[in-house]
Amino acid sequence: MRAYDTVLFDLDGTLLNTLDDLKDSVNFILERHGCPTWEERELRSFLGNGLRRLMELSVPGGMEHPGFEEMFEEFRVYYTAHCEQKTRPYPGVEELLQQLKGHGLRMAVVSNKDHEAVEELGRRFFPWLSVCMGQQEGLRRKPAPDMAEAAMKALGAAKDRTVYVGDSEVDFQTARNAGLPCILVSWGFRDRPELEALHPAALVDDPQSLFLELTRPCGSVEEKNKM
Template sequence: MSAYDTVLFDLDGTLLNTLDDLRDSVNFILERYGCPTWEGAEIRPFLGNGIRRLMELAVPGGAEHPRFKEMFEEFRVYYTAHCEQKTRPYPGVEELLRELKERGLRMAVVSNKNHEAVEELGRRFFPCLSVCVGQQEGLRRKPAPDMAESAMKALGAARDRTVYVGDSEVDFQTAQNAELPCILVSWGFRDRREIEALHPAALVDDPQMLLKELTR
């Protein structure tokens, strides 16, 4: 019998490559307000702590910018409406999820992205995932354990049979705070050396390696 029957997945950088849509949405707002824009490689380190933190890092002056509040609200609305333009699952991810479902594992997405966008992306790309938890009122964002625990409750999952899969230090810290083992993937938004230094339960380089770790 596998060590796990429930898998909690991070979304951005783990299941979906969302970098281009996030960059384009950030730059759309920055251009509207006369601010300099960013390249994808430059914005990559900003990801993982939710869209507010993304905008705080992308906007000159961050939250102290005199128009930050309206810029952030416009970004949230614009990104939700345009989150599917260039976003795609990483190669092999859809096959991985189908295989896990066929083997009877329960799965959920736990993301610092705003909840509306998480639900929209879940419906579009991963209909086999019945539970999608994004940033929303009443739940502290990752690395607090609230979202992971909310997903586990919705799935009826036991903590000692649940594993968390992500691509960043935020995911690693979330798993620790939720008292879950953490598997990190190397294809996401952080360099392999950076996440290797965290010493996760496993570090995998492709979805087939991940499948083996989840079903061993």
């Protein structure tokens, strides 16, 4: 028997490469307001805590900047209208989800994006996902466990058969707060040494390796998690 029958996925940096659209949107607003812009390698470390936190880290002075609220609202509107310009699933991810669906695993997305955006991106790119859970009223954003717990409830999932998959320290802490094992992927928004230092249940470099981790039989996973 497989150790897991339910998988909760992070979205940005795990299933979807959203970096270019986020960078272009942030820099468009910063340039409009006369602020310095960011390179991709710099901006990627700001991601993982939602759009507001991204702008807090991107705008000089953060929330103390006198025009911050106006800039954040402009960014939110602009990004919503341009969030699919360059965004694409990472290579092999669509095939991975099809394989997992074929093996009978239940799957959900848990993201710090706005709930409506998460649902739309899920419909467009990942029809194999049963539940798409984004930031919404009444649920604290990650790394709080609220959205992960809501996704498990929606799926009827048992905690001891569920695993969380992400690409950052935010995802690792979300899994820990929800009492779930965490598998991290190295193709997202953090460098591999940062992820290794967290000591996740597994760290994988490609979707096929992730498939093997998610479909391991019970014994091999339990032994691995004790290492």
